[in-house]
Amino acid sequence: MRNRTITLEDFLVQGDEIRHLLAQQRSGRLSHALLITGPDGVGKKTLATLLSAQLFCGAERNRPCLECPACKRAMRLEHADQVVIRRGIPLSPDVKEGRATIPVEDIREMIRICGMAPFEGGNRSVLIFDADTMTPQAQNALLKTLEEPPENTFFFLVTGHPESLVNTIISRCRLLRLHPLPDETIRSMLLREGVSEQDAATLVPLADGSIGKAMQMAQQEGLAEFRKEVLDLFFGMTRRSDILPASNRWKNRKGEADALFTVLESMLHRMMNARFGSPDNGLSSVLPAQWNRFTREAPAEAFTRLYDQIIQARKELQYSTNFQAVFEQILFSFMGEGNQWL
Numbered sequence: 001m002r003n004r005t006i007t008l009e010d011f012l013v014q015g016d017e018i019r020h021l022l023a024q025q026r027s028g029r030l031s032h033a034l035l036i037t038g039p040d041g042v043g044k045k046t047l048a049t050l051l052s053a054q055l056f057c058g059a060e061r062n063r064p065c066l067e068c069p070a071c072k073r074a075m076r077l078e079h080a081d082q083v084v085i086r087r088g089i090p091l092s093p094d095v096k097e098g099r100a101t102i103p104v105e106d107i108r109e110m111i112r113i114c115g116m117a118p119f120e121g122g123n124r125s126v127l128i129f130d131a132d133t134m135t136p137q138a139q140n141a142l143l144k145t146l147e148e149p150p151e152n153t154f155f156f157l158v159t160g161h162p163e164s165l166v167n168t169i170i171s172r173c174r175l176l177r178l179h180p181l182p183d184e185t186i187r188s189m190l191l192r193e194g195v196s197e198q199d200a201a202t203l204v205p206l207a208d209g210s211i212g213k214a215m216q217m218a219q220q221e222g223l224a225e226f227r228k229e230v231l232d233l234f235f236g237m238t239r240r241s242d243i244l245p246a247s248n249r250w251k252n253r254k255g256e257a258d259a260l261f262t263v264l265e266s267m268l269h270r271m272m273n274a275r276f277g278s279p280d281n282g283l284s285s286v287l288p289a290q291w292n293r294f295t296r297e298a299p300a301e302a303f304t305r306l307y308d309q310i311i312q313a314r315k316e317l318q319y320s321t322n323f324q325a326v327f328e329q330i331l332f333s334f335m336g337e338g339n340q341w342l
């Protein structure tokens, strides 16, 4: 994932806790050990990396600037005074690659490095990703260091499972809990990463507040296919006998309902804009003949009926678990409108 355009400011939506923390960090009052927790994909590692970069950044203000050589190296986790501990990627030469846990040897190697003066004479940062996978022995060794941290050394522990850490480590750290991101934040991050408006609209409801998940999906080929699948189905079908087989294929895809509705809404929006706003020459190749006629001639009420169906379907899904029934109903409505223009 490209993190280049994600900044500390992006994390301010997380609330007062992080606002205070960042204000303190910026005024030079840093916590020696920060424990960043929260669900998958909310940017825990990115935040730890940004805070680590801030320790090395050469800019006068607004650190990390993400432009200077020190920032660039730190964001790639390649700064000489950054010690990075990750599960499966050994720090110690005595440890084999691909282990499922972080062994004590890696912690001892980190302690050895921290015993030397920083290579560039400034701060040093220790990043421990998947901190919950440290063995008990590794946690014990770390605890001793946290109790007497070397000067100018700052620890960033990252984990989605803080309950797997011994309490004595947790109590030595300042705790920062990240929450799922608001839709609008994810949307604007996606747009900045070069994702199109249309793709962003489809991705946001699928992302569950996780920018990591959204970016992963954005990089998959599947999104365009998903949209095509939905459009073919809702604007392409004309026979009632096709509804049941289609709803059978979709009955276990309730998790994609939001994205499905979003695709329909954005297409309706485009059609309505073409009907009552400005011409849209691209539509005729996307839609079959009857829907092109609909777009040219249908009254505003016909559009409203379809929009209402989507609103209704969203509501029903909140109370009902029967996605298949909701799906059939909305498909039936679209077919009914479309078939009038065959």
Ligand SMILES: [Zn+2]
Residues within 6 Å of the ligand: 056, 057, 058, 059, 063, 064, 065, 066, 067, 068, 069, 070, 071, 072
């Ligand atoms: Zn910088």
